[in-house]
Amino acid sequence: MAAAAVTAATRGNGAGGGRAGAGEASGSRKKKGPGPLATAYLVIYNVVMTAGWLVIAVGLVRAYLAKGSYHSLYYSIEKPLKFFQTGALLEILHCAIGIVPSSVVLTSFQVMSRVFLIWAVTHSVKEVQSEDSVLLFVVAWTITEIIRYSFYTFSLLNHLPYLIKWARYTLFIVLYPMGVSGELLTVYAALPFVRQAGLYSISLPNKYNFSFDYYTFLILMMISYIPIFPQLYFHMIHQRRKVLSHTEEHKKFE
Amino acid sequence: MSIQKPHLQGTPALEGGCPPSSEFCGRLLGGSVWGSFIFSWAMAVGPLGLHLHRSRQCQGRHGLLSSTAAEFDRASPAQSTSRGEVEILDAKTREKLCFLDKVEPQATIAEIKNLFTKSHPQWYPARQSLRLDPKGKSLKDEDVLQKLPVGTTATLYFRDLGAQISWVTVFLTEYAGPLFIYLLFYFRVPFIYGHKYDFTSSRHTVVHLACICHSFHYIKRLLETLFVHRFSHGTMPLRNIFKNCTYYWGFAAWMAYYINHPLYTPPTYGAQQVKLALAIFVICQLGNFSIHMALRDLRPAGSKTRKIPYPTKNPFTWLFLLVSCPNYTYEVGSWIGFAIMTQCLPVALFSLVGFTQMTIWAKGKHRSYLKEFRDYPPLRMPIIPFLL
Numbered sequence: 001m002a003a004a005a006v007t008a009a010t011r012g013n014g015a016g017g018g019r020a021g022a023g024e025a026s027g028s029r030k031k032k033g034p035g036p037l038a039t040a041y042l043v044i045y046n047v048v049m050t051a052g053w054l055v056i057a058v059g060l061v062r063a064y065l066a067k068g069s070y071h072s073l074y075y076s077i078e079k080p081l082k083f084f085q086t087g088a089l090l091e092i093l094h095c096a097i098g099i100v101p102s103s104v105v106l107t108s109f110q111v112m113s114r115v116f117l118i119w120a121v122t123h124s125v126k127e128v129q130s131e132d133s134v135l136l137f138v139v140a141w142t143i144t145e146i147i148r149y150s151f152y153t154f155s156l157l158n159h160l161p162y163l164i165k166w167a168r169y170t171l172f173i174v175l176y177p178m179g180v181s182g183e184l185l186t187v188y189a190a191l192p193f194v195r196q197a198g199l200y201s202i203s204l205p206n207k208y209n210f211s212f213d214y215y216t217f218l219i220l221m222m223i224s225y226i227p228i229f230p231q232l233y234f235h236m237i238h239q240r241r242k243v244l245s246h247t248e249e250h251k252k253f254e
Numbered sequence: 255m256s257i258q259k260p261h262l263q264g265t266p267a268l269e270g271g272c273p274p275s276s277e278f279c280g281r282l283l284g285g286s287v288w289g290s291f292i293f294s295w296a297m298a299v300g301p302l303g304l305h306l307h308r309s310r311q312c313q314g315r316h317g318l319l320s321s322t323a324a325e326f327d328r329a330s331p332a333q334s335t336s337r338g339e340v341e342i343l344d345a346k347t348r349e350k351l352c353f354l355d356k357v358e359p360q361a362t363i364a365e366i367k368n369l370f371t372k373s374h375p376q377w378y379p380a381r382q383s384l385r386l387d388p389k390g391k392s393l394k395d396e397d398v399l400q401k402l403p404v405g406t407t408a409t410l411y412f413r414d415l416g417a418q419i420s421w422v423t424v425f426l427t428e429y430a431g432p433l434f435i436y437l438l439f440y441f442r443v444p445f446i447y448g449h450k451y452d453f454t455s456s457r458h459t460v461v462h463l464a465c466i467c468h469s470f471h472y473i474k475r476l477l478e479t480l481f482v483h484r485f486s487h488g489t490m491p492l493r494n495i496f497k498n499c500t501y502y503w504g505f506a507a508w509m510a511y512y513i514n515h516p517l518y519t520p521p522t523y524g525a526q527q528v529k530l531a532l533a534i535f536v537i538c539q540l541g542n543f544s545i546h547m548a549l550r551d552l553r554p555a556g557s558k559t560r561k562i563p564y565p566t567k568n569p570f571t572w573l574f575l576l577v578s579c580p581n582y583t584y585e586v587g588s589w590i591g592f593a594i595m596t597q598c599l600p601v602a603l604f605s606l607v608g609f610t611q612m613t614i615w616a617k618g619k620h621r622s623y624l625k626e627f628r629d630y631p632p633l634r635m636p637i638i639p640f641l642l
Contacts (some may be wrong), residue, residue: 146571189499203516204518205514205517205519206517206519207519207522207597208597208598208599209512209513209515209518209519209596209597209598209599209600210598210599210600211512
């Protein structure tokens, strides 16, 4: 869901990093877009993020070639993954200060769910780091993010190649379920270790008269995917129809 | 309707201390609370609630409610027509829904809504939004047809506000819940804690005290809803009741679970902490009640004047000197007191969430005061003196 949520055009028409929107269909309102300084900053941000995720992609490939197997590749890209995924927190800030016309709440939800998976699950429960499910969501995220950030970069520069737009609105069909599966399997794998270690849990009695069971929390989180995933997925499908058909029409008139 | 309702208000006037044994205290409290709850519930949500709702519809604005900016009368003098005609179109589809002829020019929007309901009974007046422009603001019930900028045939656009529910009903439901739910935990009904704890009583005085405070807080709110508050808007969208009740009932259950837990840990600083916190709680409850009464007296029943609230002889109202919405200030204070008294993190979190919401409301209210009154006292802040 963290995967899909980020791919999903819950961020309006899709240019989350910068909504010049010029590459979009002529039918939509011309959006004002951020000022020149903000645009420059956002371009730099999106370029850096694209590069970062490319580093992760390359890292994965190289590690695979070196090891000869696809198991336990997480360790080779652990640091850049943590760095660049956590860096996405800036996107919440972008929405908050208004240089990106997305909902702060929605963006927070999307970024936080990713950050949660990276730190509160994969990093915290060392035993799951060698699971194959980790590779599943890392690959899904990597491909998604490379396309997404380059999409934003091009949009900001008012020169969006159709291929990127197509990729953004098509590959999710496979990547989203792939990412969600990876996430769910990873959380599921972490459960016994959380239970055993009493990770992030506090029980009564204590002087704050409060208790929290991380194990139950994770289970509830997994259950929450059931209503949320289909909604986001079908929203993206709907967006795809709108965006890609619009461009078709636009092309016809050229 | 986008009225923001103040969720946390109310202060119960606390009764005296506990009878000798805490068990007896608990049972007496339980009995009287149950009794008053069931009584007021039966009274309220039945015809009385409806009656109150109707009789209140025309009454003045509740000082606490509505963060909408002041709306001045639309006094544009339209041509005076002897008998008007009104056509009502759907705001989205422009479909002609209703045509009323022979409408008195002095007719109010409320009357037109009633006429419209006759031809479309599923759209009772509370769910109608009539406006001059499809994308414009809703006309008020009190607006007179003659005074609107319309020609011989007035064209009004209709938007369905969705199923509505009366404010009184919502308030009563959302406040009765916590009252009842807390007691379930207090009396440790089966299936909450382990079976060996069923119907047992806590050995900590503070737990009984907390139950008294919590219960009186919500009884006070219920009574204020019935007898004190004057609601400017009669209804709100139906889905709000689910949202509001989830919030109130959910938090009440969460807090009550820990406070009444067999493994509850009393406050670190003992009786001293409890006494201080109780004092804060009582003072703030009295303060909150004083503000509610002051706001009620601000506008006599039926009139529409908006006035700046000022301190009265009651010292608790002197907070008006520093703050626009002292009722919210006192409410936050009450919950902080309760949190200190119980030393329970969920209570602190509940206070924090409530504070956040009330701050948003207070800022809105403050803004509309400033907009409406040139001479609004400059020293006043929305909710926290000098700070916020």
